Amino acid sequence: MKISPEILERQWSNVRFKSGGFLQVDTLHPLEWYIGYQSIDRRMLSLVCDTEIGAIESSKSIIVSRRRRESDNRWTLSFELLRNDQQGVFSTLCCDIIEHSRTATNGDEALKLVINRFKQWSKLLEVQKSALMDEHSRKGLLGELLFLEERLRATDSAIKAIQGWTAPEKAAQDFSYSDGWYEVKSIGTSVSSVKISSLEQLANSGTGELIVMRIDRTTPERAGAISLNDIVGRIAVTLNEDTEALDLFRSKLNTYGYIDLQEYSEPKYLWTGEQSYHVDEAFPRITKANVPVQVVSAVYELDLPSLSEWRKV
Numbered sequence: 001m002k003i004s005p006e007i008l009e010r011q012w013s014n015v016r017f018k019s020g021g022f023l024q025v026d027t028l029h030p031l032e033w034y035i036g037y038q039s040i041d042r043r044m045l046s047l048v049c050d051t052e053i054g055a056i057e058s059s060k061s062i063i064v065s066r067r068r069r070e071s072d073n074r075w076t077l078s079f080e081l082l083r084n085d086q087q088g089v090f091s092t093l094c095c096d097i098i099e100h101s102r103t104a105t106n107g108d109e110a111l112k113l114v115i116n117r118f119k120q121w122s123k124l125l126e127v128q129k130s131a132l133m134d135e136h137s138r139k140g141l142l143g144e145l146l147f148l149e150e151r152l153r154a155t156d157s158a159i160k161a162i163q164g165w166t167a168p169e170k171a172a173q174d175f176s177y178s179d180g181w182y183e184v185k186s187i188g189t190s191v192s193s194v195k196i197s198s199l200e201q202l203a204n205s206g207t208g209e210l211i212v213m214r215i216d217r218t219t220p221e222r223a224g225a226i227s228l229n230d231i232v233g234r235i236a237v238t239l240n241e242d243t244e245a246l247d248l249f250r251s252k253l254n255t256y257g258y259i260d261l262q263e264y265s266e267p268k269y270l271w272t273g274e275q276s277y278h279v280d281e282a283f284p285r286i287t288k289a290n291v292p293v294q295v296v297s298a299v300y301e302l303d304l305p306s307l308s309e310w311r312k313v
Contacts, residue, residue: 003098005091011035012043012091022046029102030110035094038080043087045094046078047114049107053077056115059122061086062093077111079118092131093121096261120259127257132264138228139269141256143186143213144174145231146271151175152238158245168255172200173208180207183279189214189272193301196285203287208279209312212304218270225268229260275304276312283310 003026015021015036022036022044032048053066053075063080079097081090100117104110124131133141144167151161160177167174167184175182181204185194194212196202202210218225232253239246258264279285284307286298 003095005088005095008035008091008095026098029098030104030107031101031114033098038078041084042080042082043090044078044080045090045097046076047111048074048076049111050074051108051111053111056118057122059125061125062090062122064118077114086129089125089129089131092261093118096259097121099262120254123254124257124259127255132261133257137257138264139186139215140184141258142226142228142231142269142271143211143215144184145228145235146213147175147182147184147211147274149231149235149238151177152235158239158242159248162239162245162248162252165252168252172198173204180209182209182211184211184213186213186215188216192305193303195299195301197299199286199288199291199295199298202279202283202285203289204279210277210279210302212275212277214272214274215269216272218268220266220268222268222270225270227266227268228258228264230265232258232260232264277307277310278312279310 008025011023011025012035015023022034024032024034026033034046034048036044036046038044048069052068056064056066056077058064061082063082065078065080066075068075079094081087097114097117101110101113104113144165148161148165151164152158155161164175164177166176173181174184183201187194194210202208235249236246239249253259277283284302286300291298
C-alpha cells in the first residue's frame with residue numbers, strides 16, 4: 001500500500017502511548033518503518049535494518065540518531081521532529097522518504113536511498129519552511145526551466161548553460177551569459193503587465209532581455225500540457241551523458257527549493273509562447289541610478305503593450 005501524508009497523520013493519532021509508543025506503518029517495504037513519539041510532543045520516524053548505519057548530520061528542525069540494538073544487533077535510524085509547527089512538512093517528508101526507497105531490491109539499497117533523500121530534504125528546508133513551493137514559485141520555476149531548455153538546445157556546452165542559470169543563487173537576474181543577461185517572467189496568457197520586484201532586477205548595465213513566458217493552468221488531458229516534474233525530467237534526459245552538468249542542475253534545483261515530489265506531477269500547465277524585450281538605456285525601468293538616494297527598494301509593474309518599441313519577438 002502506498003503511504004500518503006494523510007495516512008501517516010491518522011496513524012500518528014492512533015499511537016496509544018505518546019511517550020515511547022511506536023506503530024509499524026509499512027510491512028511490504030524492504031525496510032521496517034515505525035512512527036511514534038520520542039516525547040509527548042515530538043514525533044519520530046524510525047527504520048530498522050541489518051545494515052550498519054554511519055553518522056548522518058541532523059538539520060535545524062530534525063534530529064537524526066542511530067544506534068545498534070543489543071537485543072538482536074540490528075540497526076535503527078530515527079528522524080525526530082523538533083518543532084510542532086512543522087508537523088505537516090514532517091508528514092510529507094516521512095511519506096516521501098518511505099516511498100522514494102520502496103523500489104529498492106534490498107535493504108542496503110533502500111537505506112542508501114533513504115539517506116540521500118533526507119540530505120535533499122535538509123537542503124530544501126534550509127531554503128523554505130514549507131514542503132511545497134506555492135503556485136507563483138512553481139510557475140516561475142517552470143518558465144525559467146523552459147528558457148533553460150531553449151539555451152541547452154542552442155549551445156554545445158551544457159555545463160555553461162547550467163552555470164548561467166543564476167536565479168537559484170538569488171542573483172539580480174535569472175540568467176547571465178557571455179551574450180547578455182536575461183530576466184524571465186511567467187504570467188498568464190491574458191495578463192498585460194509584469195511585476196519587477198526590485199531596483200536591481202533590470203539594473204544590469206550590460207546587454208539584457210526581459211523574457212515573458214505565457215503559462216496557464218490547464219487540464220491533464222490537454223495536448224501540450226506539462227508539469228514541473230515533466231520539464232525537470234526532460235532536461236535531465238538531455239543532460240544524461242554529461243554527469244557534471246546533470247549534478248550541477250540537480251544541485252541548483254535543490255537550492256531553488258525543488259525536489260521531485262509527486263505533488264509536482266500535478267497540476268499541469270500550458271505554455272503558449274514567449275515575448276522578448278531588449279533592455280537598453282532607454283528602456284523604462286526604475287533602478288538605484290534614477291531614484292533618490294532615500295529610496296532603498298521598490299516594486300513596480302510594466303505595461304507590456306506599451307513596450308512594443310523594445311519587443312524583439
